[in-house]
Amino acid sequence: MTHFAKPLPRRGPARRIGRSLALVLPVVLVLSGTLAVTRVNWSGAPRDSVLTASSSSVASGAAARPAQDVLRDRLLLEVREKDPGTALTHLQQAVHDRPSLAQHCGSIARALGRAAVQTYGPVRAQRYARPVCDTSFAAGVAAQQ
Numbered sequence: 001m002t003h004f005a006k007p008l009p010r011r012g013p014a015r016r017i018g019r020s021l022a023l024v025l026p027v028v029l030v031l032s033g034t035l036a037v038t039r040v041n042w043s044g045a046p047r048d049s050v051l052t053a054s055s056s057s058v059a060s061g062a063a064a065r066p067a068q069d070v071l072r073d074r075l076l077l078e079v080r081e082k083d084p085g086t087a088l089t090h091l092q093q094a095v096h097d098r099p100s101l102a103q104h105c106g107s108i109a110r111a112l113g114r115a116a117v118q119t120y121g122p123v124r125a126q127r128y129a130r131p132v133c134d135t136s137f138a139a140g141v142a143a144q145q
Contacts, residue, residue: 068104075108076115084116084128084137092132105133113140 071094078087091108095101101108109132116125122141129138 106136109133109136110140
């Protein structure tokens with residue numbers, strides 16, 4: 001009985017490349033996934049305010065103004081430059097886009113009503129009243145008269 005020795009399969013460059021990829025690819029995927037997650041805007045805030053894990057420019061002690069104050073100031077400027085109707089539309093859109101502003105909607109609308117009376121007078125300001133934030137705009141107009 002003759003035994004023929006089977007030749008051992010050659011381990012060529014394809015096998016070495018395959019093994020290298022099997023070791024390196026998971027590491028690369030995990031690292032790229034981790035970096036991608038740190039770049040995602042999870043807060044829902046505007047894109048330019050995203051902080052990444054590697055960000056070195058962290059805000060120094062100075063606190064930013066609350067969103068409702070920024071919105072109120074912007075809308076008060078709109079009342080003076082354009083008209084109260086435009087400001088009320090933008091208030092309604094802002095509350096729809098950021099539901100966290102809903103609790104401040106009434107106070108902002110009353111401030112807009114008071115500013116409209118100062119700018120346009122009570123009769124003309126009342127013409128812009130609409131049911132935004134439970135008619136708080138009209139309440140602001142009435143309070144200013």
